Amino acid sequence: MSTVAYELAPPWSISQWMNASEPITLESLRGSVVVLHAFQMLCPGCVAHGIPQAKSIYQAFPADRVKVIGLHTVFEHHDVMGPLALKAFVQEYRLGFPIGIDQSSEKGPIPQTMQAYNMQGTPTLVLIDKTGRIRLHHFGQIDDLRVGAAIGQLLTED
Amino acid sequence: MSTVAYELAPPWSISQWMNASEPITLESLRGSVVVLHAFQMLCPGCVAHGIPQAKSIYQAFPADRVKVIGLHTVFEHHDVMGPLALKAFVQEYRLGFPIGIDQSSEKGPIPQTMQAYNMQGTPTLVLIDKTGRIRLHHFGQIDDLRVGAAIGQLLTED
Amino acid sequence: MSTVAYELAPPWSISQWMNASEPITLESLRGSVVVLHAFQMLCPGCVAHGIPQAKSIYQAFPADRVKVIGLHTVFEHHDVMGPLALKAFVQEYRLGFPIGIDQSSEKGPIPQTMQAYNMQGTPTLVLIDKTGRIRLHHFGQIDDLRVGAAIGQLLTED
Amino acid sequence: MSTVAYELAPPWSISQWMNASEPITLESLRGSVVVLHAFQMLCPGCVAHGIPQAKSIYQAFPADRVKVIGLHTVFEHHDVMGPLALKAFVQEYRLGFPIGIDQSSEKGPIPQTMQAYNMQGTPTLVLIDKTGRIRLHHFGQIDDLRVGAAIGQLLTED
Numbered sequence: 195m196s197t198v199a200y201e202l203a204p205p206w207s208i209s210q211w212m213n214a215s216e217p218i219t220l221e222s223l224r225g226s227v228v229v230l231h232a233f234q235m236l237c238p239g240c241v242a243h244g245i246p247q248a249k250s251i252y253q254a255f256p257a258d259r260v261k262v263i264g265l266h267t268v269f270e271h272h273d274v275m276g277p278l279a280l281k282a283f284v285q286e287y288r289l290g291f292p293i294g295i296d297q298s299s300e301k302g303p304i305p306q307t308m309q310a311y312n313m314q315g316t317p318t319l320v321l322i323d324k325t326g327r328i329r330l331h332h333f334g335q336i337d338d339l340r341v342g343a344a345i346g347q348l349l350t351e352d
Numbered sequence: 353m354s355t356v357a358y359e360l361a362p363p364w365s366i367s368q369w370m371n372a373s374e375p376i377t378l379e380s381l382r383g384s385v386v387v388l389h390a391f392q393m394l395c396p397g398c399v400a401h402g403i404p405q406a407k408s409i410y411q412a413f414p415a416d417r418v419k420v421i422g423l424h425t426v427f428e429h430h431d432v433m434g435p436l437a438l439k440a441f442v443q444e445y446r447l448g449f450p451i452g453i454d455q456s457s458e459k460g461p462i463p464q465t466m467q468a469y470n471m472q473g474t475p476t477l478v479l480i481d482k483t484g485r486i487r488l489h490h491f492g493q494i495d496d497l498r499v500g501a502a503i504g505q506l507l508t509e510d
Numbered sequence: 511m512s513t514v515a516y517e518l519a520p521p522w523s524i525s526q527w528m529n530a531s532e533p534i535t536l537e538s539l540r541g542s543v544v545v546l547h548a549f550q551m552l553c554p555g556c557v558a559h560g561i562p563q564a565k566s567i568y569q570a571f572p573a574d575r576v577k578v579i580g581l582h583t584v585f586e587h588h589d590v591m592g593p594l595a596l597k598a599f600v601q602e603y604r605l606g607f608p609i610g611i612d613q614s615s616e617k618g619p620i621p622q623t624m625q626a627y628n629m630q631g632t633p634t635l636v637l638i639d640k641t642g643r644i645r646l647h648h649f650g651q652i653d654d655l656r657v658g659a660a661i662g663q664l665l666t667e668d
Numbered sequence: 669m670s671t672v673a674y675e676l677a678p679p680w681s682i683s684q685w686m687n688a689s690e691p692i693t694l695e696s697l698r699g700s701v702v703v704l705h706a707f708q709m710l711c712p713g714c715v716a717h718g719i720p721q722a723k724s725i726y727q728a729f730p731a732d733r734v735k736v737i738g739l740h741t742v743f744e745h746h747d748v749m750g751p752l753a754l755k756a757f758v759q760e761y762r763l764g765f766p767i768g769i770d771q772s773s774e775k776g777p778i779p780q781t782m783q784a785y786n787m788q789g790t791p792t793l794v795l796i797d798k799t800g801r802i803r804l805h806h807f808g809q810i811d812d813l814r815v816g817a818a819i820g821q822l823l824t825e826d
Contacts, residue, residue, distance in 0.1 A: 236753075236756055236757055236760050237760065238760055238761055241715055242716075250495070250497055251497065254495070254497045254498055254501070255501070270756075271756040271760075273752060274748070274750075274752050274753035274756050275756075276748075278747060278748050279710075279748035279753065282710055282744075282745040282748050282749075283710055286710050286711065286712055286745075287712055337408070337412070337496065338495065338496035338497040338500060339408055339409065339412045339496040339497075339499065339500040340412055340500065341497065341500065342496060342497040342498065342499065342500020342501040342502075342503075342504060343412070343413070343500040343501065343503050343504035343507070344500075344504060345500075345501050345504065346500060346501030346502060346503065346504025346505040346506075346507075347504040347505065347507060347508050348504075349501070349504075349505060350505050350508040350509070351508070394595075394598055394599055394602050395602065396602055396603055399557055400558075428598075429598040429602075431594060432590070432592075432594050432595035432598050433598075434590075436589060436590050437552075437590035437595065440552055440586075440587040440590050440591075441552055444552050444553065444554055444587075445554055566811070566813055567813065570811070570813045570814055570817070571817070653724070653728070653812065654811065654812035654813040654816060655724055655725065655728045655812040655813075655815065655816040656728055656816065657813065657816065658812060658813040658814065658815065658816020658817040658818075658819075658820060659728070659729070659816040659817065659819050659820035659823070660816075660820060661816075661817055661820065662816060662817030662818060662819065662820025662821040662822075662823075663820040663821065663823060663824050664820075665817070665820075665821060666821050666824040666825070667824070
């Protein structure tokens with residue numbers, strides 16, 4: 195007997211949460227499918243494709259089975275994408291799902307969670323299964339059909 | 353122990369096949385997920401949404417695991433949506449998946465397979481699982497995320 | 511003094527009109543800007559772009575100043591794009607502007623008006639000014655901004 | 669004899685210019701058609717519709733005949749839509765036309781040019797003719813066909 199060994203998703207380093215009454219840990223989401231959407235508020239591809247897709251996923255699936263989590267991974271223009279700017283953005287774009295601000299790094303422009311996940315840019319979509327393992331990791335635009343199929347598959351797993 | 357009893361999908365009554373070397377029966381597709389896309393070539397909603405979605409599904413999934421089948425369910429304008437017209441349509445719209453022409457009925461305008469499935473119009477999408485049971489039956493536009501999720505789920509079943 | 515000599519638009523050879531109480535001649539439209547939209551009902555680019563644009567133009571401008579005229583220039587699949595098929599198409603796509611069926615030619619597949627205008631395919635958009643001269647002749651997709659600008663300019667001319 | 673008296677467009681109060689080697693006055697643009705696009709960088713309707721339309725206009729018309737000018741009319745979230753944030757936005761969205769930052773007012777949140785033009789929100793499109801008069805003033809989304817027609821008409825005027 196053998197199984198494919200999927201990588202355990204690294205924990206999140208978050209400096210501040212929005213749309214959440216308390217900090218959310220990845221561990222606390224075990225048993226749900228987790229859709230982690232990494233974005234920057236001034237990233238045109240995120241605004242045009244990634245964020246609308248995250249909103250659609252948030253609306254399409256039961257909230258107790260699929261957890262959509264935004265991750266603000268600021269790796270450029272740091273001075274103008276701080277928490278206050280993000281708060282205005284979240285309000286204007288009517289984002290309802292929890293959003294964590296990725297903890298900045300002392301070593302360079304790339305924040306800590308973005309580094310831990312080896313993300314190459316924004317938008318990045320990461321699907322994490324009920325046991326906390328990474329099952330899809332996509333940088334750039336990805337069509338709804340494939341994302342839907344992946345989520346549908348993960349939902350059937352124990 | 354109990355199971356939800358899904359309806360067994362009725363057999364197809366097809367007068368002519370396109371894009372198929374021989375007639376295709378639903379029974380011969382057991383073990384695959386079947387995506388049945390019912391359309392009419394002069395139905396604007398089919399041309400704008402249903403057919404592009406069927407093409408996307410055909411491209412997104414492995415051909416041996418997901419079988420996309422078009423069903424030309426002519427229930428109006430019969431005289432101008434015959435096999436020759438459909439052939440030109442299939443060529444112009446570059447449809448590559450098998451398409452069956454639903455067998456006309458002697459009793460009225462609605463063809464036989466359309467009747468057997470109680471379809472209410474076009475486009476209609478029917479998802480049939482590996483055991484031949486109807487798992488989704490949708491009349492009108494349906495978004496890719498939901499269709500993808502349903503297919504993804506069915507793919508995981510034995 | 512000199513003027514650019516724009517070509518006088520050739521007369522139309524029409525075998526049948528739809529959405530018109532009587533035959534329409536180009537001469538009878540002098541004093542209006544004429545938007546001639548040549549299409550085939552089984553041409554995907556026409557259905558996706560050309561026809562919606564013609565409908566938008568028909569809705570955006572006053573009917574007495576801008577005359578939108580459809581021209582069904584069948585040069586392929588003749589046997590399945592006859593008047594009955596077109597009638598069903600016009601009904602399903604809710605086209606309200608007059609549509610003339612281009613008179614077929616004895617010499618080949620290309621109908622007579624299409625030949626007279628040297629059209630290269632469908633969709634083709636031809637803008638004719640108030641004096642009956644061709645001011646824009648475009649094969650393929652063309653954006654609304656440019657079409658709007660051309661119509662706006664022609665409307666100001668005497 | 670009488671003429672419709674179009675309102676002379678008020679002068680612009682600009683605190684800072686981007687994409688311009690020196691300050692631009694409305695008076696200096698006499699003889700050109702001016703397309704004034706008022707926006708806020710965190711306004712979803714601007715990002716989805718207004719700004720792409722302004723970019724299309726900028727590309728579609730000769731730069732010496734149609735002057736596209738962006739106006740950043742910040743009337744909310746002032747602290748996060750300052751010049752540095754706008755600079756990042758302009759860079760990320762690759763805006764090439766000149767953009768003036770509307771001068772803030774001491775009396776309230778609405779900046780001075782926005783007040784002078786009685787703009788009701790963003791996006792707002794203002795078309796100014798060659799003599800400096802306002803010919804179109806639209807708040808919200810407006811389709812390319814109508815904008816094109818208006819510009820085309822203004823271009824023909826002396």
